[in-house]
Amino acid sequence: MWMVVGEHRFVATLSDNVTGHAFAEMLPLTLDMAELNGNEKHADLQKALPANASRMEMISNGDLLLYGSKTLVVFYKAFTSPYSYTNVGRVANPLGLAHALGEHDVRVQFLEYK
Template sequence: MTLSSLRACIGQRPFANKIQHPRAWCELRGFGLILGLLVLGGACDAEQPPVPSPRTLAVAQAVAPALNLEESRMWMTVGERRFAITLTNHAAARAFAAQLPLTLNMADLNGNEKHAELPQALPVSASRPGTIHHGDLMLYGSSTLVVFYLSFDTSYAYTRLGRVDDPEGLAQALGQRSVRIHFSKK
């Protein structure tokens, strides 16, 4: 379609001339559709959060203390089995690590998790994970520690504390009974 034919179509009433210029009308509608998509695409791009500069990232990392490798690793001992756990890097996990060493009698619930009340409440940053994975170490509310040994879907909200690095054999070690679990930094 040429610019002059486009001007001719724009100046005319489209419905009255639709039969006389069907190809021009289709091209004009196609042009409008493309133009509309470009406008919407630009609006979507405008809603994207800005990418932080390296200086902004450096300041954020300096303000929020990160867990070093030694602090991010802890251990969970069940009977003779020992499992390494990598903690998440946020306040709740750091507060939990500060309570270690800790031995808890953990009751079974629903045949998929062990739970116990902590001696002190932790900061909460709860979200709905949708799916729980075996080996997840979570906080329910502000003081209920939960170790999941089976995967399942959930609508409940938890604060993620960490995850068992290799959950192979975790379900067998925990069983479907109450169990005494020792959490430690070493």
């Protein structure tokens, strides 16, 4: 799929799991994502997705994860985390992702890759 932030377009691959498939069914999707902790953007989805959370020792730049069953999180910095997430997908080449997302809340579009 495409993840579009302003004029920046990133290719993202959805996970081959029930969560990734359920997210794909929601496309196209536009979310106003809030800034948190200087390393992520997050937004609540209109409906819950199937979740199978596990603790991830390392979060990577470009990870698309689900917190709980309704909160989509886009990470733009790598760090260790004590929290549990469900894998939704990953930005294929996150170079420039942190710059595109910026330091404030941002609107992000998720579109089918065509």
